[in-house]
Amino acid sequence: MEIELTPQQVQEQALFRAFVSEEIAPYADQYDQAECMPNEVIKKLAEIGYLGAIIPKEQGGQGMDAITFGLLCEEVGRASASLLSLLTVHGMVCQAIMKWGSASQKTNWLPKLATGETIGAFGLTEPNVGSDAKSVETAAVLSNNSYVLNGEKKWISFGQVANLFLIFAQCDGKPTAFLVERERTGFSTEPLKGLLGFRSAMIAKVFMNECRIPAENLLGRVGFGFSHVASTALDHGRYCVAWGCLGLGQACLNACLSYTSERKQFGSFLKGHQLIQQMIAEMITNLKAARLLCYHAGYLKDKGSPSLIMETSIAKYFTSRMVSKIADDAVQIHGANGCSSDYPVQRYLRDAKIMEIIEGSTQMQQIIIAKYGYQNLVLEKRKAKQKEKA
Amino acid sequence: MIPNEILEKTKSFMAQFINVNVADDEDIFASGLVNSLFAMQLVLFIEKEFSIKVENEDLDYDNFRTLNAIVGFIERKI
Numbered sequence: 212m213e214i215e216l217t218p219q220q221v222q223e224q225a226l227f228r229a230f231v232s233e234e235i236a237p238y239a240d241q242y243d244q245a246e247c248m249p250n251e252v253i254k255k256l257a258e259i260g261y262l263g264a265i266i267p268k269e270q271g272g273q274g275m276d277a278i279t280f281g282l283l284c285e286e287v288g289r290a291s292a293s294l295l296s297l298l299t300v301h302g303m304v305c306q307a308i309m310k311w312g313s314a315s316q317k318t319n320w321l322p323k324l325a326t327g328e329t330i331g332a333f334g335l336t337e338p339n340v341g342s343d344a345k346s347v348e349t350a351a352v353l354s355n356n357s358y359v360l361n362g363e364k365k366w367i368s369f370g371q372v373a374n375l376f377l378i379f380a381q382c383d384g385k386p387t388a389f390l391v392e393r394e395r396t397g398f399s400t401e402p403l404k405g406l407l408g409f410r411s412a413m414i415a416k417v418f419m420n421e422c423r424i425p426a427e428n429l430l431g432r433v434g435f436g437f438s439h440v441a442s443t444a445l446d447h448g449r450y451c452v453a454w455g456c457l458g459l460g461q462a463c464l465n466a467c468l469s470y471t472s473e474r475k476q477f478g479s480f481l482k483g484h485q486l487i488q489q490m491i492a493e494m495i496t497n498l499k500a501a502r503l504l505c506y507h508a509g510y511l512k513d514k515g516s517p518s519l520i521m522e523t524s525i526a527k528y529f530t531s532r533m534v535s536k537i538a539d540d541a542v543q544i545h546g547a548n549g550c551s552s553d554y555p556v557q558r559y560l561r562d563a564k565i566m567e568i569i570e571g572s573t574q575m576q577q578i579i580i581a582k583y584g585y586q587n588l589v590l591e592k593r594k595a596k597q598k599e600k601a
Numbered sequence: 602m603i604p605n606e607i608l609e610k611t612k613s614f615m616a617q618f619i620n621v622n623v624a625d626d627e628d629i630f631a632s633g634l635v636n637s638l639f640a641m642q643l644v645l646f647i648e649k650e651f652s653i654k655v656e657n658e659d660l661d662y663d664n665f666r667t668l669n670a671i672v673g674f675i676e677r678k679i
Contacts, residue, residue, distance in 0.1 A: 311656075311657050311660070432657070443641060515645060516649060517643075518642075519645065521638075586618060593616065
């Protein structure tokens with residue numbers, strides 16, 4: 212057993228870190244305050260190839276292994292959770308097409324998604340539908356070799372700028388996935404402002420009013436939209452979020468290490484106070500535990516193991532709860548300064564809360580993880596019985 | 602790989618997710634024995650264990666509805 216990055220992964224990590232430190236981190240607060248991610252930033256991410264991170268090289272992407280991609284998510288998450296959400300949702304669309312797209316959908320979309328010519332967004336959540344995703348109310352009807360979509364999506368990250376949407380709708384009462392281009396008649400978006408976190412994630416409402424798309428825009432098959440297409444995409448989303456939480460947690464820790472080394476109270480630096488040390492020690496330990504869960508999920512992803520789905524859920528659950536606590540403590544350590552826009556920790560705390568809600572809330576992960584525990588118990592009992600018989 | 606071997610491997614995989622004995626021709630989706638997470642875990646199991654790719658055109662519940670159906674599907678793809 213070896214838990215160590217390869218020399219190649221270490222090299223890639225250094226490149227990601229340098230890019231993010233130079234191009235994103237210094238401006239992330241500014242984007243957050245403006246509630247906007249400038250097009251130039253998305254363009255930079257595209258030019259360096261990061262939007263095609265998971266797409267195979269033969270389709271114009273980078274063909275990164277799961278750990279390398281995780282390292283990218285970690286670095287981007289360290290600077291801007293909002294920008295991480297672009298990697299997340301864009302990657303979810305890429306992943307869904309890579310796995311369930313027809314040959315022509317792959318040929319048509321993957322090279323464009325790899326270069327950023329096309330930006331993808333994930334359209335599952337609706338005004339009335341969150342965790343109970345199978346119950347989406349958007350409807351699709353087959354008519355004259357086209358599907359006609361009617362419905363509304365909400366909280367769609369990068370919905371303001373994406374030009375290809377993975378939309379989930381009921382078709383003959385069955386959850387079904389469709390690829391919908393922005394320019395289709397009857398398709399429109401509306402920015403959502405004033406959110407707690409992810410303020411520069413260009414979040415939007417999406418409206419489909421008699422929106423007609425060609426029949427070949429069906430992704431997968433009718434009835435497989437949730438169980439297969441959304442599941443594939445959400446697994447990828449949870450993976451990105453887990454790694455992004457590592458980055459966000461690391462940013463909190465870094466901010467606290469600096470602040471406590473520079474600020475004095477009661478005649479000594481904050482880092483000299485034991486109650487501060489306790490919070491710092493908790494941060495460091497939890498980050499290390501979270502990192503191991505992410506490495507494990509990445510290892511299973513590269514192996515294509517069926518257990519990757521559960522382990523990714525566990526990683527997402529742990530990292531998102533962890534980062535909420537770390538960000539909360541980071542603001543506490545910064546005191547009143549932490550509540551002001553002069554310091555980034557207030558943004559970290561707002562963004563951390565979102566991490567516990569997106570791609571399956573903490574409570575949904577708890578249900579899944581607990582069920583997994585009981586399944587394992589039954590399995591162990593069965594094995595023991597079989598042993599006895601033998 | 603002989604059909605029996607495929608059946609046994611698949612049965613053993615399913616036992617991790619289904620806490621009751623399942624007949625080889627029992628509809629595991631209609632009976633509510635599995636959840637949506639299972640669907641993708643099954644896909645990953647088939648792909649890894651039998652080195653085949655489950656693709657767009659394979660998305661048909663008749664390929665996954667019962668143990669017998671899954672085994673038949675794997676046999677056709679190998």
